Amino acid sequence: MFNNDRLLVQILLLGLLGASLWVLAPFWSALFWAAVLSFASWPLMRTLTRWLKGRQAAAAALLTAGWTVLVAVPLVMLGFNLADHVREATALIKNLQVAGLPPPPSWLEGVPFVGERLLGLWQTIDQQGAAFFDTVRPYLGQVGNWLLARSAQVGGGMLELALSLILVFFFYRDGPRLAAFVHSLLERLIGGRAEHYLELIAGTVQRVVNGVIGTAAAQALLAYIGFMIAGVPGALLLGLMTFACSLIMVPPLIWGPAVLWLFWQGEVGMAVFLAVWGFLVISGVDNILKPYLISRGGNLPLVVVLLGVFGGILAFGFMGLFLGPTVLAVAYSLLSDWVAGKAPPAEPASEEQVR
Template identity: 75%
Template sequence: MLNNDRLLVQILLLVLLGACAWVLAPFFSALFWAAVLAFASWPLMRLLTRALNGRENTAAAILTACWMVLVAVPLVWLGFNLADHVRDATELFKDFQVDGLPNPPGWLGGLPLVGERLVGLWNRIDEEGVALFAAIRPYLGQVGNWLLARSAQIGGGMLELTLSLVLVFFFYRDGPRMADFVQSMLQRLIGERAGHYQELVAGTVQRVVNGVIGTAVAQALLGLIGFYIAGVPGALVLGLLTFVLSLIPMGPPLVWIPATAWLVSQGDYGFAIFLGLWGMFVISGVDNVLKPYLISRGGNLPLVVVLLGVFGGILAFGFMGLFLGPTLLAVAFSLLGDWVSSEPKESVQVVTMVSEENRD
């Protein structure tokens, strides 16, 4: 009877947990990003709490307000500026459709060996461009509908971001108690190795935050410098876009390549060449150097495991997979390592019996 009562309690507990997950399902993404943001900035929370003589609520409120100002204000400003730049891009598209590309620069034909071919390619693109615009005109309405649907998704993402910034206050305030609860639950489930896996998850998330966010900041600053030097309008907006798109693979070229094309359309061929080289070797090139270095610091996991987790996680889970992917691979890699290194009890007993027989 006792076993039946325990089974009934376990079933009821599973049902209760399932119901709780069902209730919280609409907020999973916001909770996840709030937890990641609080974890990544927890050193700031500790410093601020120490400066305020241990007043955690005040420190959490100040830090949350700072995040709202740092995130919300640039996003609103970016939205207004994007509307202006979309209007400019529409006008540029119409100019290309009517007038075509500008005449090729004189120095292009003077290049040895390839000059005449490049001029011919330029003129062919100019001639075929008019036909291309005429061919894609019937599909512009479908593109507009697609952009409208994406705008609705972006609006939902903004609401989710706002909710994350509200929830991060509670993660700041109750962070230590949440960590103790998670550790107690893990100890109940897996015993003495709970601390190891908790540190493993925390270290993996911290390494991904340092590598991905740190690289995005570096690429945004380098992009901002290049846009200012080349004289591209809206350099600050393009720098913010570079930061956002740096969080996904091959994102920054979606910013500096159109900026280079705009310089070509304006006849600024020298700055166009500069920005193209700057974007290819500096903005995009730093991703191949800085990100592996930051991710590989302070951990004993193979770098390839973390990188595969980052890219595979994005493909599997969307943007949340940026942290879920490497965390899952890290835990699985550690579990397999523990399983391989632990010798089964049966084999130990067999080895002991064989050694005793040899002694006899």
């Protein structure tokens, strides 16, 4: 006989689950990054807890402080640096409107093939500065609005990063209980294969994190070498900032302004070298090293990993870097299990076929 009380309880539970998801919706991104960061560094958390004689809360606080110094501080410095550059660019445009362009740099005429044209363009803009700025003023307004919108997004990202670093402490502290809860939930849903899929998800996320951090470290080292060769001041700090920008997949935010600075200083040869080094080496290593590190040690085909990485970024943004390979890995494993379980046994060949 149909149990109305049980149906009512199930409906209430579903409603409660939906309401809980609605409440947590504004924090999904922060929860996701906190979970990924704590999961990827859990071996370090275990080691630190053992060194502190089982004091898990102290180990969680110490490791969270370490992540704050390593990730948050360089990103905050980058944000202030960008804000300073925006203010300087705004002041420069206002000065150019009043006083016109300064004298052309001595190296401009010596640029191969196009030096004379660039010098003539410089003089034309200087002579017709008012008309030129009247022409570009509407576009400057659009650029200003775009920069304002991007600044708001950067500010929101900083708040999200701060919330992630707060949440990661609780993931560290309560990690074993959360892991046991997830394991029990999966066992209830899929039975004995829960352990297999937990290991699959864990391995995929771990390889992706290794690929992201390993690639960022390689790009930071290569950027430091390039800055040293080109003679850019503050090469070590710029290398650390390149590491932070590599985590969000925008290392040109660091080496690009360095190239422009070298051009402005008249170091044309070094500027060209750093531009080629940045484009082909610093940014180019991302397309080779990251897929290799992510696919290394797994039993997934490389094409599945590549599609998961790039397709995930296009579909979900930066979170897709982790979600894409994980979703495809689970789907590939599910399909493989289904095909293996449903495939009919091979029929033995008859005597006539053998003959």
